[in-house]
Amino acid sequence: MIGIIGAGAFGGALAIALGAKQPVSLWGRGMSGREIARLPGAVLPQTVQVVGLDVVSRADTLLLALPAQAMGQFLAEHWRVLDGKALVACCKGVDVLSGFGPTGVIAQHCPRARAAILTGPSFASDIAKGLPTALTLACADKAEGEALQQRLSTDVLRLYRTSDVTGAEFGGALKNVIAIAAGVVMGAGLGESARAALMTRGFAEMQRLALHLGARAETLAGLSGFGDLVLTCTSAQSRNYRYGLALGAGTGFDPAQTVEGVATAKAVATLSQHKQVDMPITQMVAALTQQKITLEAAIHALMSRPLKQE
Template identity: 40%
Template sequence: MTKLTVIGAGAWGTALAITARKAGSDVVLWTRHSAHSDLLNTENVNSSYLPDIPLAAGITATSDIRHAAQADILLLVTPAQHARETLYRLKPELEAETILVMCSKGIEQESGRLMSEIMEEIAPSNPHAILSGPNFAAEIARGLPAAATLACRHQELGESLVKAIGLPTFRPYLTDDVIGAQIGGAVKNVLAIACGLVAGGRLGENARAALITRGMAEILRLGEKLGARAETLMGLSGFGDLILCCTSQTSRNFSLGAALGQGDILEEILQERTAVTEGVYTASAICRLAEKFGIEMPICAAVDEILNGGTAVSSAIEDLLARPFRDEKLAGF
């Protein structure tokens, strides 16, 4: 039996632990706090994140990082901005053959690095992969049908991971485009905030459709510069995730944008949340990458200005709408 540990006991980590256990893996769920692991073990439910969904029988929770690291596969599900810290904590305990699967979506705010680049920097000898796609945690935990992109550079590794987490209702599709599998998930976080702003400001469904479409152009533009394949970006981890998170209040990024569009204050929204809203931190990293490569990403730039530049929502929207008319192949918006 495959020994698998999920690092991070939020909603997504818990859903993946349930999925992996159903797939037949021996599963440990790691959480930072011992009080939380005790509750998970005694109550058999993650009442903080998925209160209505019992844990699959056989899942063991722990706050001991050494115990957690003793696994064939580690699913890394802490927030993207904590990935570096988490990997540094894990590194002394890792065996060289332990497989690292990054399941968080984002770009490191300080360095502008992708999650795969951080894994390669800190744990270069370990095999690694990326899991990303249009996946709301509660639906996965309930066993509703879903699919995801599983990216790694070696087919044999990918096939072993599919066996460890794949189910008829959770279908990982393999690719070797590790870069492409990360771009869509990171950028859609920011675009989902933009679509939430449209919804909260009652700007209409036409405006949201335009944002999704032109947002996809921004994903493709950045992906091309970073070496991603267009077909990956148009797949589950790109276009699929974009559609899901730009059309539902279940998305933390969309709901944050909707609250901002209704006039709520960013700091107050974040204070009320137990889960991290990745797009808030990824927005500035994306804009620095766009500047570095000399590409236009005006929607992401507008969101960054609202989140980090002090620009009013109404002013950012006016600036977007004031952009000159251009050929669709060239237009940023």
Template identity: 40%
Template structure:
């Protein structure tokens, strides 16, 4: 039995805590909301973010960083745009020898930096790993088969983490490509919004399949510009996560796109959401970086125009469909 701390009690943080506990670990989960702390400790549930799932008694919820007692691993599951501030607060209490496992998917909006770059600035002495892959929280929490990538330049760390949380229904695969694992998890959220628009507008399965394939091409281009291995892009944390999040309204990002495709206003959609659709924030910085670095990403640009520009759904679709015919290239 090991000790694992989970920072963030949203749906994915709670699911990871349950997964770690199911593997035999003693788990402490930090939650920002006092009502979530109480619900987990007293009722063994997180009805706010992951309802209808029992939380094992080996999980203790806390509301103070200082109560994350000397873990063997800390899983960082705060929303991407808050990772820097959370890490800065955490750095005053967490030992420098504790490995931090990034489970947050996104690009920092203010700087364009990946989460690993943020952590290198804020907590430079803590060994780092990334956990990413096709994983709906509710399915992982219920013990349905799930496979993920654990990426780290410290392979012994990655192996130790895999042994600590791995089990027949939660299978980790190891990688050294931290940047590739992060990029797949971040940019697929933007493409999921596009696939949601296709579903909301009822454009058909042909269109969705084409969009996923061309989204992968854009993902590979962006990844290569940041030094990622193209092989990672077609693995679990790239293509696997892209397929999942573009295929089901269980995806917060796809459901956002569906609402847009059905004619709803983006401000209204965001106001009525209690959970974060990271693709909304990532689309702005992804568009900016792609433009600055001259990376051809027309689908990402279309999503940006919908969310942050002044174009409507029909206009954006017409522009994509009227692009000049070109050679199909993936790598």
């Protein structure tokens, strides 16, 4: 049986999609009924059992559909019942405390676990509706990756496999930062041309850091990098993009909404400085979201950078 820890929008959508193929157990903090609060109108199929944490943790394969910044604390509290299992991270971010991506956080707390990450261009509402979606499953162990690919693929959820875990998880994390910046551009009324330029230069930043950390260029050009970047920088369904829109327009944003790119920008700004990797857009997003710089100053700083060859 597949177990899913976390019954937010993405965890609930995965439960619905995977429940069409096999039995699934689902645990979410405070969840008791069969409706997913973050997915209005979505109801779990009968193949999905809503259970306690003690029951879901018995599954050999567990999908961790938790916010990136909450995963470390959760694993620190429950590692005894999780270590040694196949743990698939279903989040996108860089941990502020450790500077690790999701699989690095898993390895830190559960060193015997078979760690993997499921990432790529997807909205939970699309998956819950059964709309065709393609994702990347990254696992360093080839045999484990192949087994997970077979176990987690469905008629409408197509998984592509890679062993480049670094490229997959940093592609997914970094695109959230660029999505915030793209939202800022549109919210501030700077136009479509500016957004296209921002996405292009943002993708260059994503590649610079990921390749420096050992990722492969083709991974960043795939679903978990470029594909996810296009989706989140152009759709209002993206919370990171909507947050950027509000920031650029000077309007409020619902604080209850998880915006993974905010913490990731802070973590990556520190990481890129330590690694001496030039990431001006990420640095500006980190400064903006921490209210260390005004929008006008951020735009001026980016536009006044020295001219150079592309």
